Amino acid sequence: MNEEGRGPSAEPLLALIGEHRESIRTALDEEQHALLLTRLSALAEAPPDDDMAVRRALQGVRLALRPLPFDHPVRDALDGVRLVAAPPGPEAVTEALALINLLAEPVPEPVPEPDPTPDPTPDAAFRDDRAPxxxxxxxxxxxxxxxxxxxxxxxxxxxxxxxxxxxxxxxxFQFPAGGGTPHEVVLEVNRLLLADIDPRGAASWWLGGNSWLGGPPVSLLGRLPDHELVGAATALVEGE
Structure with a gap:
């Protein structure tokens, strides 16, 4: 426990990333991998006395890991790792810097697969089942x-x-099924999840399993009161 009694700080998550760093590099695409490095850098550089900067940096690392497959050990453990606003100790900063160097090492380029034939369907709501x-x-x-x-x-x-x-x-899912402007609760939750800088992490939160809610948040839109969805997102951000 940290001195405020709010649970462990960044070290457990960083240790888990270090343990599974090779499979993380394999599972994330180039853009996702670059985002993770950026978020680790922000954590290493966060001023220890700036409570909000540390909170956002820890949340950024967590959201950057959301695109991992749901059966990946790190992705599976995210909901159980409490990220709080307590300043990371020297060990966390050292570990973050070490992880940046390890994760930045070059990896063999995968053999590209032929692009699928573009879908000729005009602008409309669509699902591309061929997308990797x-x-x-x-x-x-x-x-x-x-x-x-x-x-x-x-x-x-x-x-x-x-x-x-x-x-x-x-x-x-961000829009009502019958038409109209975006759901207000979706916009509110997306603001909490920093969707403007991490849209993939926010989308993964909506579409993935959630132990707090007992199911994917997207499946509970309109079924749960809006404040419960906001509360679940707030709990993720605040590490509760």
Whole structure:
């Protein structure tokens, strides 16, 4: 326990990353891997006396690991690792710097697979079951459709997933099924999850299992009171 009695700080998660660093590098794509390095750097550089900076840095590392497969040991353990605003000790900073160097080592380039034939379907909510990324296999709106539904440029807290072959995708669950602007509770939760800087982490939270709620948050939209979804996201951010 730390001196405030709020649970362990960053060291347990960093140790877990170090233990499984090779499989993490294999499981994350180039963009996700770069994001993890950035978040570890932010943790190593966070001023120990800036409570909010440390809280955001720890949360950033946690969200950067959300794209890992659900059966990966680190991904599976995330909900059990409490990240709090307590300043990381010297061991955490040293470990973060060491992990940056280890994870930054070059890895063999995978043999590229042929791109699938682009889907000729015009702008519409769609699911691409051929996409290698599970997040891109979820139903989504095109940028044009999201703009139309929002009545202008989509707000920054709306999850936007880049998809070079087809253009940006906005996961469909963020909007009411019958049409209309985004769910207010989705926007509120996305702000907590820093969706503007980590859209993949926010999408993974909505679509993945959640021990706090007892199921994927996306399946509980409209079934649970909004404040319970917000509370679950707040618990993740605050490490409760």
């Amino acid at each position: 990324d599970p997040l891109l296999r979820e139903p989504a709106l095109s940028a044009a459709e999201a703009t139309a539904r929002c009545g202008g440029a989509p707000p920054p807290e709306l999850i936007r997933l880049p998809d070079p072959p087809n253009g940006d995708r906005y996961p469909e």
